[in-house]
Amino acid sequence: MSQSPPELPGMIETADDGDRPSITDVNGTVARFEMAYSPDKPERFAFGPPLSQRIGSLLYMSFALILAGAVLLAYNGSSNSRLFTWIVEGDRHRPFGSIPLTIIVFCSALATVVRASLRGVIVTGDGVEARYLLPMGVPRIRKWNWAQIDRLVIADDDVMLELWNGTYEHLPKVRDGKKLADLLERIGGARGRTITRLGAKRAA
Numbered sequence: 200m201s202q203s204p205p206e207l208p209g210m211i212e213t214a215d216d217g218d219r220p221s222i223t224d225v226n227g228t229v230a231r232f233e234m235a236y237s238p239d240k241p242e243r244f245a246f247g248p249p250l251s252q253r254i255g256s257l258l259y260m261s262f263a264l265i266l267a268g269a270v271l272l273a274y275n276g277s278s279n280s281r282l283f284t285w286i287v288e289g290d291r292h293r294p295f296g297s298i299p300l301t302i303i304v305f306c307s308a309l310a311t312v313v314r315a316s317l318r319g320v321i322v323t324g325d326g327v328e329a330r331y332l333l334p335m336g337v338p339r340i341r342k343w344n345w346a347q348i349d350r351l352v353i354a355d356d357d358v359m360l361e362l363w364n365g366t367y368e369h370l371p372k373v374r375d376g377k378k379l380a381d382l383l384e385r386i387g388g389a390r391g392r393t394i395t396r397l398g399a400k401r402a403a
Contacts, residue, residue, distance in 0.1 A: 244382060246373035248318035256308070256315040263301075263308035270301045314338075320370050322382055327360065329370050341368065351387045353380045354397035361393075 273286035290296040317338045321328040326344035333339050343360060350361035356376025360368045373379050384394055 242324055244322045244379075246320045246322075246375055246379045247316060249372050249374045249376075252318060252372070253312075253315045256311040260308040260312050263305040267301050267305055270297050273297075318371055318373075320373050320379060322379070322386065324386075327370070327383070329368070331371055343368070345387070345390045345392065348387070348392055350393040350395060351383055352395045352397065353384060356380055358383055 269282065270286060273280070273282040276283055278287075286297050290298075314332065314336050317330055318332050319330050321330070326342060327348070328340065328342045331339040331341070343362065347363050348360050349363055352359040352361065352367075356379070357372075358370045358376075358380050360370065362368065370379075384396075388394055
């Protein structure tokens with residue numbers, strides 16, 4: 200006499216896949232799947248250009264602000280002042296007024312400040328990015344990952360990269376040059392890059 204197989208507790212028998220109950224029907228809740236791992240953002244260290252490369256643009260911006268202040272004071276000050284006579288009344292006989300001229304000068308100075316700040320070096324966990332400013336104000340960006348860098352040649356606040364193909368790249372001057380050099384020495388050493396220190400020996 201054949202015996203039917205015993206029923207397993209907790210199992211739901213269905214005739215076909217079309218009538219199979221969903222997981223939400225069985226449990227009465229919505230199934231949710233979440234990623235258990237969220238990668239952290241890589242560290243990023245930015246070094247801007249030194250003051251010597253920004254002084255010209257800062258002086259130009261100072262001139263633009265003084266000009267804007269003088270025009271604003273003339274149009275809102277006393278009509279008996281020399282500034283009012285020279286700027287406001289003088290605009291009546293000029294082909295180009297002081298207000299549009301001030302706007303043009305200020306926008307030009309702002310663009311000069313922004314352009315000057317494009318220089319610098321950015322260091323991340325993936326590599327090094329150098330930002331140069333070519334003649335005529337054309338920006339240039341060079342990037343190298345750590346696998347492309349064989350050696351770092353460091354002299355106080357000056358850094359040069361020796362690349363895998365035997366070429367050298369001199370990093371631009373930055374405001375905190377010694378801090379950049381120390382940072383590159385630490386990260387490069389941790390990644391097995393050769394470090395060459397020029398100049399005075401550092402204390403152990």
